[in-house]
Each structure stands twice: as structure tokens, then as C-alpha cells.
Amino acid sequence: MNRIALSLLLGLLAAVPAHAAAPAQVSASHAWIRVLPGSLPAGAYVVLRNDGDRPVSLTGASSPAYGEAMLHESSNAGGMSRMAMIHALTIPAHGTQTLQPGGYHLMLMDAKHPVQPGDTVKVVLEFADGSTLPVDFAARPASALGEKD
Amino acid sequence: MKHLRLLRCALLLLPLAGALLLGACHRDALPFRLTNVSGHMPDLDFRLTDDNGKPVTGADYRGKVVLLYFGYTHCPDVCPLTLAQLHVVMQRLGKQADDARILFVSVDPARDTPEVMHAYVNAFDKRAVGLTGSPRAIEALSKRYRSAFTREPSTKDGNYEVTHSSAIYVFDRDGHARVLSTPGTPQEDLVHDLYLLLNTGAPA
Numbered sequence: 001m002n003r004i005a006l007s008l009l010l011g012l013l014a015a016v017p018a019h020a021a022a023p024a025q026v027s028a029s030h031a032w033i034r035v036l037p038g039s040l041p042a043g044a045y046v047v048l049r050n051d052g053d054r055p056v057s058l059t060g061a062s063s064p065a066y067g068e069a070m071l072h073e074s075s076n077a078g079g080m081s082r083m084a085m086i087h088a089l090t091i092p093a094h095g096t097q098t099l100q101p102g103g104y105h106l107m108l109m110d111a112k113h114p115v116q117p118g119d120t121v122k123v124v125l126e127f128a129d130g131s132t133l134p135v136d137f138a139a140r141p142a143s144a145l146g147e148k149d
Numbered sequence: 150m151k152h153l154r155l156l157r158c159a160l161l162l163l164p165l166a167g168a169l170l171l172g173a174c175h176r177d178a179l180p181f182r183l184t185n186v187s188g189h190m191p192d193l194d195f196r197l198t199d200d201n202g203k204p205v206t207g208a209d210y211r212g213k214v215v216l217l218y219f220g221y222t223h224c225p226d227v228c229p230l231t232l233a234q235l236h237v238v239m240q241r242l243g244k245q246a247d248d249a250r251i252l253f254v255s256v257d258p259a260r261d262t263p264e265v266m267h268a269y270v271n272a273f274d275k276r277a278v279g280l281t282g283s284p285r286a287i288e289a290l291s292k293r294y295r296s297a298f299t300r301e302p303s304t305k306d307g308n309y310e311v312t313h314s315s316a317i318y319v320f321d322r323d324g325h326a327r328v329l330s331t332p333g334t335p336q337e338d339l340v341h342d343l344y345l346l347l348n349t350g351a352p353a
Contacts, residue, residue, distance in 0.1 A: 034225070034233075036222070036229060036269065037265075037268035037272050038265065040222055040223060040265075042225055043225040043226040043229065076227070076315050076332050079315055080312055080313065080315060081224075081227045081313055081315040083227065083312075084301075101226060101227075101229075101233075102227055102332070105225070107225050109308070141272070142233065143233045143274070145230075145237070
């Protein structure tokens, strides 16, 4: 009896798409892009909050305004600045993860149209479970240090 | 008796020794807050091309306090962050900042033409100069300051990153290397030391 109940329960769980609730648990704030001249790649920054009971993994992003978006990490060790692609970034359960200058960031490349400071750019964040979260990023000038002055 | 004569001799020589010592240490006399490299690094010297396409040498910046930083324009995160922070430093110096120059030296001359550099540096500060040149000339300048850079492997679309030194080298108006600023250095300390240097020596 117990075994039947368990298999029923498991079947029920499997029927519910695992990613359905994830975006509702993750919220974004302080989203901004540092716009550089010409066709140079831009850094995008955001604070992600996870109100869920499980960690969530950010695995990538895409944007209708850019040909490519990559998850990157800048580091500074031994007096050397280094930038490398990362495949996943964890947002802890009931916690936040910050993408900020000099650390984790999204690198946006191949702008389809010139992005100007003052523009709002849609970036869709992609998570390991297949869920997505569209976020409006504020385009800021090159010399900006945050989403507001 | 002999001791007395020696003592008298030493006392006579003391002011002379003091004067010599002061002369030798004159360049080190400023109370810097950043890492003092006075006398430990060579004077500013290079042959590169500025962002207007003009050939320039280190001597062209004598009379200015120089902030030398190595980077590249396809660096979307750390380089713009550093230049944005230096822009804030320049703003804090007020009118005196006109006597300072940020020299942004490309470690990626293959992609950084003077035109690209011009648009890039001017997006941050009007007192920033973009310098590029032959790979050999850039390597010579980098080596001169025990700095380094490495081109990382290209991705399949041909993009690549360049790992580079994160330090900012500060030179006085005479082109002497004076202090080193590194990420994490409090901004007030850089502003403090730049004031010291801007108030020393004659403007160009």
C-alpha cells in the first residue's frame, strides 16, 4: 500500500514540470549595462535574489539586442587581471548572488543596433532547469559605476 | 686624546653627511600613502602612437603627472571599471587634474587601432590618452615596468581575452616612477598622492 502511494506520488511529481516555479522564486534588481563605444563588448550587471528553498543555477543569457551573451568572471590574482567564461553561477537558497564590475558579469557581444546610454535592453537569464527570466537592463555610459549615479 | 680628535672630526662631518643624505633622499621625501617605488623603477620612456595617430614618446608627457595603465578595449569589465574609477579620481582633483594624464596602453595592438582607442578613452575622461603601437614596442614598455600580459586562446568565433597587469603606475612631472596603485587601494590614497605630485615640480 505504502509502495503504491509512493509510486503515485513520484508519478505526480514527475508530471509537474520541474522548472515551472523557478522564475517566480528568482527576482532581479539593479540591472545595468556599461555601454562602450562602437561595437565593443559590454558588461552587464544584476543582483539576483532566490526566495526558494533550493539553490538555483544561472547558466547563461540571451538578448534580442545582442548576437551573443556569455557568463564571465573577472579575477585579480598575483597582480594580474584575468577574465574567463564560467558555465554556471549558483544563487543560494534564500540568498542573493551579485554580478558586479570586477567579478561575475555577463558579456554582451555583437550589438544588433547601437545601444545608447538611457536605453532599456531586455536580457533573458537562463537557468539550469530550463527556466528563463526576462530582465530589463538600463544602458549606462562607459564611465558609470552603477545603475544610478 | 685620539678619541677626542676623532669625535671632533665626526662632529664636523655631521652637517655635511646630513646635507648629502637629504640630497640623495630628496625624491623620496614626499609622504606617500601608496606603495612608494621612487628610485626602484625606470623613468617613463616609450615610443608609441597616441589615439590621434600621432607618434609620441615618454618625453612628450614631461611636466604632467602620469597614470600609466595597461589594458585593452575588448575588455568589458575590469578595464572600464578601472578607467571609470580613474575618471572619478580626476574629478576629485578638480582643476589640477588638467596637469595629469591617464595613459591607457593597449596590450592588444592587433585590435586596438588609434581610432578604436580614441573613442574608448574619450568615453571615460578627456585627460585620458590611448596608446598603441607595434607588439615589440608595447612589450618593451610592459617589461620596463615588470608588467606582463598574455593573450588567451581564441574561442571558435575568433574572440580572445588578454590577461594583463592590474597595477597603475604613477609618474611625477619629471617622468620619475613614484607610486604604484593596485586594485583595492583606497581611492583617497591615490587622490592624496596625486595631490602631492601635482603640487611638486613645475608644470609644463
